Amino acid sequence: MKAGFLEKLIGRLGRIGPEDVQNYLLRLAQEKGFLETIFNAIQEGIIVTDSNGRITYLNVAACEIFGLDGENAIGKPLDEQVRGLDWQALSHSDAALSRDMEIFYPANRFINFYVVPLLIERRAPNEEPNELAEAVGHAMILRDITESRRSTQQTIESERLSALTLLAAGVAHEIGNPLNSLHIHLQLMERKVKKLRATEDKRELQESIDIARAEINRLDSIVTQFLRAIRPSKPQLHPEDVNTIVQEAVRFFRPEIKDRDIVVETELRSDLPPLELDRDQMKQAFYNAIKNSFEAMKRHGILRIRTDRDDTHVKISFTDTGGGISAENLSRVFDPYFTTKSGGSGLGLLIVRRIVREHGGELAIESSEGKGLTLTIRLPFLDRRVRMLPDRERMKDEG
Numbered sequence: 513m514k515a516g517f518l519e520k521l522i523g524r525l526g527r528i529g530p531e532d533v534q535n536y537l538l539r540l541a542q543e544k545g546f547l548e549t550i551f552n553a554i555q556e557g558i559i560v561t562d563s564n565g566r567i568t569y570l571n572v573a574a575c576e577i578f579g580l581d582g583e584n585a586i587g588k589p590l591d592e593q594v595r596g597l598d599w600q601a602l603s604h605s606d607a608a609l610s611r612d613m614e615i616f617y618p619a620n621r622f623i624n625f626y627v628v629p630l631l632i633e634r635r636a637p638n639e640e641p642n643e644l645a646e647a648v649g650h651a652m653i654l655r656d657i658t659e660s661r662r663s664t665q666q667t668i669e670s671e672r673l674s675a676l677t678l679l680a681a682g683v684a685h686e687i688g689n690p691l692n693s694l695h696i697h698l699q700l701m702e703r704k705v706k707k708l709r710a711t712e713d714k715r716e717l718q719e720s721i722d723i724a725r726a727e728i729n730r731l732d733s734i735v736t737q738f739l740r741a742i743r744p745s746k747p748q749l750h751p752e753d754v755n756t757i758v759q760e761a762v763r764f765f766r767p768e769i770k771d772r773d774i775v776v777e778t779e780l781r782s783d784l785p786p787l788e789l790d791r792d793q794m795k796q797a798f799y800n801a802i803k804n805s806f807e808a809m810k811r812h813g814i815l816r817i818r819t820d821r822d823d824t825h826v827k828i829s830f831t832d833t834g835g836g837i838s839a840e841n842l843s844r845v846f847d848p849y850f851t852t853k854s855g856g857s858g859l860g861l862l863i864v865r866r867i868v869r870e871h872g873g874e875l876a877i878e879s880s881e882g883k884g885l886t887l888t889i890r891l892p893f894l895d896r897r898v899r900m901l902p903d904r905e906r907m908k909d910e911g
């Protein structure tokens with residue numbers, strides 16, 4: 513298509529005969545179709561509005577980003593079509609403007625809005641250019657920046673978490689030393705008590721020593737477990753059966769299941785492929801999830817644990833009847849130290865997520881307040897090495 517076709521046409525307007533009109537119209541329609549095809553092929557969303565903020569054009573990508581029906585949206589105010597869009601703030605400036613925004617419909621995404629005012633100089637072809645241009649609307653270019661934001665967010669989070677775990681590990685370690693010393697002194701006391709005459713006092717002293725020792729052992733095992741849980745260690749991967757790990761994690765809770773009168777229903781799919789996992793870490797993740805469910809249900813209730821698979825992932829889901837969590841709190845469950853429990857550390861889910869991510873997996877939490885919560889872990893089993901093999905074979909043949 514030749515550039516300047518429109519200019520030529522305008523220049524010749526006076527001399528166009530009726531027989532030419534059809535040809536020219538056809539040509540114009542083709543030109544419009546050509547541009548439309550290009551605009552619909554690009555990934556960026558494009559929206560053009562008039563000076564009242566009504567949509568005059570939008571491409572396919574823009575419709576997808578905002579979940580709009582293209583035909584229907586034309587002529588409608590943009591801020592009515594896109595819920596929650598502050599069109600005033602975006603359009604007030606005379607200069608181009610770039611702003612990142614989070615949208616929640618049809619999907620939760622981060623979008624960069626680049627908004628340029630459209631100015632048109634109204635002058636006749638022979639007139640001198642003048643400064644007065646008329647604002648006829650805005651053109652808006654939309655770019656989906658969710659992925660890049662997500663990876664930045666993940667970097668920040670993982671840095672924050674390593675600083676946090678380092679600190680916590682330091683504290684836990686420091687608790688270990690006085691515990692040791694307490695243990696030794698208790699032993700000394702016990703030896704002396706043993707030598708005393710058998711009296712009521714001796715019996716009471718021995719009883720106190722036993723209680724103190726039991727408490728020290730309890731503290732010691734908490735510190736050890738805590739250190740193991742947060743130590744930022746690379747997972748030691750071995751082929752493992754997820755169902756077995758689930759069963760082992762549940763076994764930890766046997767006394768509590770009885771105590772709290774909770775029913776644990778497991779629906780474990782038998783044909784799961786073995787996964788490359790760090791058994792201890794994954795058990796820790798399952799343990800934290802189950803512990804949360806138990807704490808939410810307090811007494812009575814059902815925890816359903818299901819394992820399933822699709823073509824690429826194994827899925828493990830934990831569904832409880834513990835009353836769930838509000839939407840507001842749901843957005844904070846991965847914040848370090850966020851807890852609604854008096855004795856909670858607020859690190860449990862953070863650790864689950866760290867473990868799952870280090871295995872290349874994903875974590876999802878769904879909850880309806882008042883009913884319960886489902887935590888789903890997806891772990892990939894098609895790893896790259898398997899797909900690389902044919903290439904290596906070929907290289908051998910060629911070499």
Ligand SMILES: Nc1ncnc2c1ncn2[C@@H]1O[C@H](COP(=O)(O)OP(=O)(O)OP(=O)(O)O)[C@@H](O)[C@H]1O
Pocket residue numbers: 800804805808832834835836837841845850851852853855856857858859860861862884885
């Ligand atoms: N199954 C669940 N049902 C309802 N709320 C939950 C559930 N799991 C987690 N939560 C909410 O998420 C918060 C954070 O959970 P997380 O496991 O990270 O910390 P915590 O359980 O409070 O403390 P910790 O696990 O360190 O003992 C909890 O305080 C609770 O409010």
Ligand SMILES: [Mg+2]
Pocket residue numbers: 800803804860861
């Ligand atoms: Mg927890």
